[in-house]
């Protein structure tokens with residue numbers, strides 16, 4: 001092993017721990033969701049008092065669920081009086097028959113869950129809410145219009161390279177699709193949006209949507225700490241799903257000796273030669289002094 005290899009091995013060993021670390025920051029996430037809860041009023045307390053649909057969502061184009069608000073007086077006086085009915089168009093015409101919600105339980109309170117047996121794509125559905133027999137809200141949609149995928153998972157990052165000056169670095173961020181989305185067989189095609197910011201900033205920077213599950217992020221400052229998050233949507237759809245947990249990125253502080261194998265410039269050679277040169281000069285200086293003394 002020559003000197004070069006020894007130095008390189010030491011440098012890589014010393015920096016590898018710092019290079020690919022990644023921990024979400026539960027404390028920050030926890031705080032964020034608390035303040036969100038304060039900002040959004042509880043949807044169950046709408047002043048209009050009537051139950052109404054708040055959201056229908058399909059996470060993977062295979063099942064869907066719809067949620068509604070509880071009217072102000074409802075839960076106290078007439079528990080169980082709200083019902084959801086649905087109808088969907090058969091191949092030729094609307095089957096005018098309204099059927100009741102197949103599952104009021106699985107998606108939580110005030111919701112109706114349609115498992116895969118009840119979910120068809122490219123077929124319009126209409127749903128209505130009734131309270132004591134009277135219709136209070138109604139809406140129509142097709143399942144592919146209400147897709148909002150679950151968050152991507154397993155975010156991680158690796159260092160790509162560091163600028164000559166040691167001030168900026170490029171990283172590659174990777175993730176995995178939401179586990180319930182069948183992207184392997186192509187049942188659903190997703191695209192992803194990555195956002196990042198300095199830990200101390202409040203504004204996220206948005207990157208263009210990509211189809212791949214990894215993307216480079218350029219010119220991050222080595223001396224800053226970053227957060228990265230990713231969300232996905234069905235391709236050609238407008239609505240994104242929820243964001244992934246934030247990935248915390250602290251770039252390794254590069255001393256001239258702590259280089260990656262692909263570090264673009266051998267600074268340490270220059271420094272070694274510098275130290276070597278200085279030693280020589282010192283040596284010559286002392287040597288000449290001693291000679292002078294002897295003379």
Ligand SMILES: *[C@@H]1O[C@H](CO)[C@@H](O)[C@H](O)[C@H]1NC(C)=O
Nearest residue numbers: 043046047048049052054069
């Ligand atoms: C409350 O009801 C009003 C009137 O129906 C509606 O415009 C508003 O969007 C509802 N708010 C929520 C949070 O559901």
Ligand SMILES: *[C@@H]1O[C@H](CO)[C@@H](O)[C@H](O)[C@H]1NC(C)=O
Nearest residue numbers: 048049050051071072073074
């Ligand atoms: C709720 O109850 C109050 C009084 O009990 C009544 O005046 C109001 O109309 C009710 N609202 C609805 C939406 O039923």
Ligand SMILES: *[C@@H]1O[C@H](CO)[C@@H](O)[C@H](O)[C@H]1NC(C)=O
Nearest residue numbers: 101102103114115116117118
């Ligand atoms: C859907 O739910 C019904 C009962 O509500 C059940 O009989 C059926 O097996 C379920 N289908 C699937 C695919 O889980």
Ligand SMILES: *[C@@H]1O[C@H](CO)[C@@H](O)[C@H](O)[C@H]1NC(C)=O
Nearest residue numbers: 020021022023154155156157
């Ligand atoms: C990220 O990748 C590194 C190695 O490449 C691994 O040690 C680490 O556990 C990964 N982190 C996560 C959250 O998967």
Ligand SMILES: *[C@@H]1O[C@H](CO)[C@@H](O)[C@H](O)[C@H]1NC(C)=O
Nearest residue numbers: 161162163164168169170219
């Ligand atoms: C990383 O390397 C590429 C070319 O290999 C270069 O264009 C880019 O500017 C470098 N990144 C930094 C931060 O220097």
Ligand SMILES: *[C@@H]1O[C@H](CO)[C@@H](O)[C@H](O)[C@H]1NC(C)=O
Nearest residue numbers: 198199200201223224225226
């Ligand atoms: C964030 O700001 C605080 C104080 O404003 C500072 O102490 C801290 O070092 C900053 N963190 C980063 C990563 O810049």
